[in-house]
Amino acid sequence: MTMDISIGRVIKAHTISDAWYRGLNTIWNQGSVITDERGSRILEYMNLMVVINDPYTSEIPEDFSWNIERLDEYSKQLISGDNTQNFEYTYGQRLRNWNNEIDQISYVIDKLTNNASTRRATAVTWIPAVDTKVDEVPCMIIDDFKIRNGKLHLTTLFRSHDFSGAYPANLYGLSRLLKHVADKTGVTPGKITTISISAHIYEHDWDKIEDIIKGVY
Structure with missing residues (x-):
């Protein structure tokens, strides 16, 4: 007999830090353990949607390991499209130079x-012609921008999302990308919404996340 898994949750968060802690809590308490195609065990919650009301306050959670210098470098690469460290690809390259042409x-x-x-x-x-043939493929798939009521809102879809290790960095970068587009279009940055089809915590992070959850909740 197979137990039904929980699918679908909407979290309306105040800040990036609030979103991270509440998302981790949802995955930790309602997620299901699976083994992925690389043999890694993860705790997964499917279709986690998080709406962040103010992405520019309390941006870096106290328990997150990245420092501001690393976050700023990540953001710079996302917006500029530079690949100074010669990764196989970067999100910035895909956004600023899609398929080497757009x-x-x-x-x-x-x-x-x-x-x-x-x-x-x-x-x-x-990029179907590329990503159907390689192992390292993007986790962030879509960035959608809409101006409504004088504010620019960003919705981002992740097919796979390392929530414990990457979410705050992703959101820090996306908040900078949103501000960049808002500045260029002359409007005020608004909310960021993330939809994580597979929001997960890797087994090697379970002890750390358990301690964080206990400390917060």
Whole structure:
């Protein structure tokens, strides 16, 4: 007999730190243990949606390991598309030079500038001709921008999301990307929503996350 797994939760968070702790708590208490295709055991919650009301306050959780210098470097690569460390790919490359031919962030800015109500200001990182043939593929798949009521909101879809090790860094970078696009389009940055199809915690982080959850809750 197989137990049903929990799928689908919406968390309305105040800040990135609030989002991280509440997301970890959901995964920890309601997730299911699986072994992924690489043989790693993870605690997974499917289709976790987090809406962050203010991405620019309490950005770095106290228990997160990255320092501000590393976060700023990550953000710079995301916005500029630079790959100074010669990774196989970066999100920035996919967004600023998709398939070596399209700057999707410039496209998004143009769309928003020309029509504030557009539903087409969307950027993707998945390249089928490449990513169906390699092992290292993007986790962040879609970044969608919309101007509503004078504010620019960002919704990001992750097919796979290392919530314990990467979520605050991802959101720090996305908050900078949102501000970059907002500045270029002359509007105020708004909310960030993340949809994590597989929000998970790796087994090697379980002890640390258990301590964090106990300390917070």
